[in-house]
Amino acid sequence: MLTVRSDSGLSLEEVAKFLHLDEDHLWLAERLRDEPRALELLTSFKGMRILRQDPWSCLISYIVSSSLNISVTEKALTMISQLGKEKTLNGHRFWAIPDPEVLLNSPRPRKDFLGKKWYHIVLAAERAIDGRLDFEDLLRATYERAWHDMVINQGTKIMGVGPKVADCVLLFSLDKMESFPMDRWVLRGLVQYFPDLIPEEIVGAVSSGMKSSLSVREYEKVSATVRARFGCSGGLLQECLFMRMRKLGWQKPRASA
DNA sequence: GCCCAGGTGCGGC
DNA sequence: GCCGCACATGGG
Numbered sequence: 001m002l003t004v005r006s007d008s009g010l011s012l013e014e015v016a017k018f019l020h021l022d023e024d025h026l027w028l029a030e031r032l033r034d035e036p037r038a039l040e041l042l043t044s045f046k047g048m049r050i051l052r053q054d055p056w057s058c059l060i061s062y063i064v065s066s067s068l069n070i071s072v073t074e075k076a077l078t079m080i081s082q083l084g085k086e087k088t089l090n091g092h093r094f095w096a097i098p099d100p101e102v103l104l105n106s107p108r109p110r111k112d113f114l115g116k117k118w119y120h121i122v123l124a125a126e127r128a129i130d131g132r133l134d135f136e137d138l139l140r141a142t143y144e145r146a147w148h149d150m151v152i153n154q155g156t157k158i159m160g161v162g163p164k165v166a167d168c169v170l171l172f173s174l175d176k177m178e179s180f181p182m183d184r185w186v187l188r189g190l191v192q193y194f195p196d197l198i199p200e201e202i203v204g205a206v207s208s209g210m211k212s213s214l215s216v217r218e219y220e221k222v223s224a225t226v227r228a229r230f231g232c233s234g235g236l237l238q239e240c241l242f243m244r245m246r247k248l249g250w251q252k253p254r255a256s257a
Numbered sequence: 258g259c260c261c262a263g264g265t266g267c268g269g270c
Numbered sequence: 271g272c273c274g275c276a277c278a279t280g281g282g
Binding site for chain 3: 069
């Protein structure tokens with residue numbers, strides 16, 4: 001039973017939308033009838049939800065997250081958020097990612113952990129304002145077109161957004177449930193649980209610790225294979241795989257003599 | 258001290 | 271196109 005405090009300032013509909021409760025994740029598993037490893041992953045993370053976040057906040061969050069560990073990412077996002085106004089909800093004070101206009105008119109924080117990413121964020125804000133970054137359009141688009149527009153197409157691609165970040169934004173804010181973001185953890189997970197989805201030489205390179213990310217070309221190819229196999233169950237499965245791999249941990253294999 | 262982190266852009270070939 | 275590197279800095 002989901003209950004929402006009456007003084008929270010959030011309607012039940014808003015909470016349900018955020019938790020994707022308008023989309024029954026159970027039917028997603030239907031496609032995986034003949035995928036025992038996938039079903040095992042899904043059932044061991046029962047109750048997992050794909051959040052439906054605000055696209056702008058989601059974009060900024062994942063641009064910042066690239067190649068940063070989670071605690072540093074959180075610090076950087078807090079600094080960015082504090083460029084905006086403090087908000088209050090349910091008696092708690094908090095900050096949210098500021099709107100593009102606010103970010104554009106803010107001075108850069110002194111120690112923001114961001115490096116060149118600050119300029120990627122500024123560019124994204126300009127694109128959001130001039131309309132070349134159009135979340136409404138990306139929401140209506142197919143997965144393939146939206147991904148291509150964010151990563152490949154000159155004219156619409158967003159600096160700081162590569163294959164993985166695009167997939168995160170599409171999955172966590174633009175309703176593309178087949179999106180399957182492949183970071184280093186998920187790549188290791190694929191190698192361990194679904195090696196048949198990946199070219200043999202990549203399996204070898206990942207498991208020996210020589211490789212932790214894919215080129216755009218490799219990513220596109222593996223992504224297509226994964227989506228052909230898991231379809232709209234992919235997003236939820238990815239999240240379970242990520243959680244499993246984080247839990248298991250990873251020790252880079254030592255080169256032996 | 259050294260290695261890693263929810264990757265990506267860029268320059269050199 | 272592919273490869274190697276810079277990026278920023280806290281935590282194990």
